[in-house]
Amino acid sequence: MSVNDEYFSSRAYRYEVYQMTSVDSNSSYGILGREKLSGAWTTVAIVAAFSDNREAVSRLAERCTDLQLSPEQLVDVVSDFIAGEIMDT
Numbered sequence: 001m002s003v004n005d006e007y008f009s010s011r012a013y014r015y016e017v018y019q020m021t022s023v024d025s026n027s028s029y030g031i032l033g034r035e036k037l038s039g040a041w042t043t044v045a046i047v048a049a050f051s052d053n054r055e056a057v058s059r060l061a062e063r064c065t066d067l068q069l070s071p072e073q074l075v076d077v078v079s080d081f082i083a084g085e086i087m088d089t
Contacts, residue, residue, distance in 0.1 A: 013068055015061040020049040029057040033071040045071035047078045
């Protein structure tokens with residue numbers, strides 16, 4: 001069992017960065033929310049690409065996993081993240 005397997009084995013939820021690419025725009029990143037159901041990770045939440053900052057989205061996904069955020073709360077957390085990015089510019 002790898003370190004990641006051990007880390008996620010005690011978790012009900014995990015959040016991952018995903019990348020969307022488009023011919024017309026830069027790469028953008030969103031978050032997939034997964035829940036462990038019957039021993040397999042199943043996607044239960046998706047937030048469309050909302051940032052070009054992969055590092056920041058990755059930190060957000062890790063934090064959501066660490067806190068075991070309920071998938072129903074993901075949109076609110078991402079909205080707060082976007083508002084914070086706007087305030088920082």
